[in-house]
Amino acid sequence: MLNFQNITSERLGSHALDLEGALSDHAARLEQAQGALLDRFRAGGDPYLGWMDLPRGEVLGDVLALRDRLAGHYDDLIVLGIGGSSLGGLTLTTALQHPFHNSLASRPGMRVHFIDNVDGDVIEGLLEVLDARRTLVNVISKSGTTTETMAAYLSCKAWLQAQVGEKYKAQIIATTDPQKGILRPLAEREGYATLPVPPTVGGRFSVLSAVGLLPAALGGIDVEALLRGARRAMEHFERSAAHNEILQSALVQHLYGEQGKNITVFMPYSTRLRFLSDWYAQLWAESLGKNRQRDGGSARVGTTPVKAVGTTDQHSQVQLYREGPQDKLVVFVKVEQADRGALIPNAEPDENEMNYLGNKPYQTLMNAELHATAYALLDAGQPNYTISLPRIDAEHLGELLQFLMLQTAVAGELLNINAFDQPGVELGKVLTYALMGRPGFDEQRAQLEAEGITL
């Protein structure tokens, strides 16, 4: 199991949360949140909790069948998706493929490219370097109305059509709602292979659905191990608060938020986990950044996630974290063991200032820096905790992802909000439609023009 180390409470009492005391004060509330989530999930039919069922792997057979049919016939996969439709796959491939997978002469899986923006220079640039005959496109949108994704889809489809003719239909896979939306009928009309996004799974909770599993599987990743790890997190989540690191870490987050710390830094010490920070930032921000309407009043809640990577950002952010305002909780992710066990070479004898590094594992230096930074931040009154994983493999990463989703869901319960919707993004969408001249949005367009906002 992952090891949640509440460094904060163990050391430097003055800045520390007394976790044992807090647990005894809040165990009932934590177990109430846990019970609420588990009861709703087990009762079935909850509109939001489908992600708790994903570790069972209902879609696994379809994903593996598609992989087995396609593997060997294609070199490149373009994933079209934005937000939750890309960050999961990006996290998995960056963490679990060879760090320079795309440059390997012989690869155990496809190269996976993510188009997650409407940057025409980047989209055209990618199509310029790929061979259309050897490229698959996976378009991912639950509704099919995601503007950014569907624009890129039109470009990729036109490119395939121009290069391979009617065969393009065999090279596009649509991952979308099993019934609703416009991408499903479009895919069926065109004859694309399809995979489902369960209606009860939101984008930021979809990494272990076909959304994340297909790109991972085509990229050569052991997706069964991912799910096995996630199931372990689900088992852990059933424990009582005293033995439940998901509940405990959610409580730490919650209490520091209540103390007014409005920033949550997420800082894995691993270059391979750099996109885990992006994935977590979406999960945390979109789930918990809410205008809570309760009891006749409203409150704007949610801490702002800051993405970081150790050791790299020690040379970018730690000056601020040490000396700047005490407005942060820092979450470290530690990797106990590197895959290769690479050693730092011995320095020449006269390079005496480097001698102390010689013949020590890189991972020892990495974790020395993590411990040193955690301590230095505590010394400056900046609390932090560490989640350790034994190594970066599919099983432990699957466990960590499910751990963090469960932690976020519990944090939502503690805040008394719905952690699974995102009503705040609607206005931006509507205004974009208005500015782009979509029929039906004349009123909003007139309003923007009156404010002097035009393209």
Next chain:
Amino acid sequence: MLNFQNITSERLGSHALDLEGALSDHAARLEQAQGALLDRFRAGGDPYLGWMDLPRGEVLGDVLALRDRLAGHYDDLIVLGIGGSSLGGLTLTTALQHPFHNSLASRPGMRVHFIDNVDGDVIEGLLEVLDARRTLVNVISKSGTTTETMAAYLSCKAWLQAQVGEKYKAQIIATTDPQKGILRPLAEREGYATLPVPPTVGGRFSVLSAVGLLPAALGGIDVEALLRGARRAMEHFERSAAHNEILQSALVQHLYGEQGKNITVFMPYSTRLRFLSDWYAQLWAESLGKNRQRDGGSARVGTTPVKAVGTTDQHSQVQLYREGPQDKLVVFVKVEQADRGALIPNAEPDENEMNYLGNKPYQTLMNAELHATAYALLDAGQPNYTISLPRIDAEHLGELLQFLMLQTAVAGELLNINAFDQPGVELGKVLTYALMGRPGFDEQRAQLEAEGITL
């Protein structure tokens, strides 16, 4: 010139700063800050302001000579550096090279790889895919004592030695202090080519020194244009406050900081500018995150930068920015014109929900989303401003980088702090030495052991 649009003050008065009023209140203070910086710079000998002199391009001849000597003989460049020694080069190559430069069959410059961590799996992974006979290594460290960089240097040197023998000496370039530190004598002993980091230029202000210029030049970027743009920002900086967008934007940042907004989101609408966010985050955090000791009291100052990319992070962060706490100032960067002018293809007639996109430029959609998001955030009481650049080329990027460095320097003056040092990172370094068993740090090691912190 770049166009600083204080959207905030033009629209939606209720949440807006009255820029004209604020300017007349603060013009004297702004011009005092401007004068202080310019006077210190012009007087010469200031220990921190060497970056204001970099646009003159004193090192340009040496950089171009090195490029001309090496170009064509090598395919890959590994840059070893962390923080300010990598983020500038990374920003330049990501923005200005072809978006998939490393996959092009024929390239106008080398592939540039940045090693900015002690992740042994990544370092070994990179060396596995490169051809040592065709690879240069640029080791960048002002002092030569940057642990992370020097560890990676030992690995790269050992790899080159094993593969090409004594020729390795011609394949390593050291960018370091012209006199001091341990890398300079090491490089001279080994016979490496060297370039200087002026002693008066800190890492986060070094992008237009040899630190950023050499990787850019070897990557095929027009470094003369970069400097030309930076000189334009220097000229602009001399204007009076009423016509000086650097001073005005620094004032906006400062006033919102004073109002208690402790988060600065930096959000270019461009995938190619994604590392500009990382570069800016370091510049802002390390310069302004300070424990100010003045007049017998102390104050922890500095807002926390949050890296974002539009449109991508609309699907990750905007829910929080719209509905969560009103604790943010958002800085957008808008690109007026894309390089390729790519169009979104027409949809099939029956794909009616996508028809409105057909035949419109991607960049129109990109900027519609920026305007829509800026407006939607203002509607939610989250102020923002936009910096526009006509296009992403070397000249405008050089101008933007110098603009942001000047803005940060002015913000430091307004906060009454030294924006150019980083005393807060020292403890973490010392504790790392202690944990790694470096001689001379026994006392700290004993202290850590007493606290239960060991590896």
